[in-house]
Amino acid sequence: MHGADTDGRVVAAACTIAIDDLPDGLIVADRYGRVLAVNRAASRLTGVPMERAVGRDMNDVFPLRDHDGREWWKALDPEGGLRTRSRVPERPLHLPGGQELYVAARLVREPERGGDVERVAITLRDGGARARLERSRADLVSTVAHELRSPLTSVKGFTATLLAKWSRFTEEQKLVMLETVNNDADRVTRLITELLDVSRIESGRLEVRRQVVDIPARARRLVAGRVAAGEHEGRFRLVVGDDLPEMWLDQDKIDQILGNLVENAVRHGRGTVTIEIESVGWGVAVSVRDEGEGIEPELAPRVFRQFWRGNSRRRGGTGLGLFIVKGLVEAHGGTITVQRAPEGGAEFRFTLPTGTPDFAS
Ligand SMILES: Nc1ncnc2c1ncn2[C@@H]1O[C@H](COP(=O)(O)OP(=O)(O)O)[C@@H](O)[C@H]1O
Ligand SMILES: [Mg+2]
Secondary structure (H helix, E strand, O other): OEEOOEOOEOOOHHHHHHHHHOOOEEEEEEOOOEEEEEOHHHHHHHOOOHHHHOOOEHHHHOOOEOOOOOEHHHHHOOOOOOOOOOEEEEEEEEOOOOOEEEEEEEEEEEOOOOOEEEEEEEEEEEHHHHHHHHHHHHHHHHHHHHHHHHHHHHHHHHHHHHHHHHHHOOHHHHHHHHHHHHHHHHHHHHHHHHHHHHHHHHOOOOOOOOEEOOHHHHHHHHHHHHHHOOOOHHHEEEEEOOOOOOOEEOHHHHHHHHHHHHHHHHHHOOOOEEEEEEEOOOEEEEEEEOOOOOOOHHHHHHOOOOOOOOOOHHHOOOOOHHHHHHHHHHHOOOEEEEEEOOOOOEEEEEEEEOOOHHHOO
């Protein structure tokens, strides 16, 4: 930070170091707008070197303006206004040709209440990062709205048609329409359940309740469920290694991870689905692979993103499954990767550390 002595005040050296460590920009000016001090982040955000700013006028070195082009410092008018005013709320401002900055200020008075303004402390934050975050939120909202609308449009369309022309359809036609309505309603429910998981993952509110989990038994149960629901038993192969350590995990979440990966292998892949569980010493590794098209290596980093569905939009998924799987694996302290299976399809492999009961969160 560069500081100037003024009115006998000296900016202390220890403070200077700490102020330069701040992630946000800081500018201190006197009541007339003369710049007293500038920290490193402020210089980086504004592109004005510290030594060029100190001692000069705010209006010359930092001509911040709002979206209507008004000069912020003039509008601030530290000398005028109510004597009780001390906080200037944050707002988005620009420097000429510069990116957006979020600027807030504090009027430092002597005495503190009702005195003259001695200094103005101004903080600057990068508006770009926040704008990007807001844009990605806006994108998420519009994607979610879109995803909810298509099944609801079909529910509304079929029910309206059935209500208006019930007697004109055959039993079979009515059955087909009601099945579609039923499936689309399920889809909305699934989407909302998954969105709640996504929100828990993103806000770090995911709770892991650990107990001893027998992963091979969970995999066997999962396969048995799918076979009971009509899938061919020969489609699944379970390979279990020796000496699996005792695993302290959240059983529901392990079921959810395995369920999602097997569902993907069946729906997006082809051929035999192999679930292989092996010890890696400090934990276990589970691979789920199939013999389908697989995933192009250059697309691999994208499969774990929200709503990414590659070219399988028509297959009815939400594109949230793998994002949730990754979040659940990571909540257990594990990692997940995707690669090409030896048989040619996709191979998802996750590793989980054994965990301990007291590690429970
Ligand atoms: N076993 C697999 N084989 C080929 N592609 C897959 C496989 N698993 C996932 N994918 C691709 O990754 C995308 C994202 O998967 P996921 O997040 O589970 O969403 P969803 O299954 O709802 O489409 C899928 O749409 C599909 O394109
Ligand atoms: Mg899926």
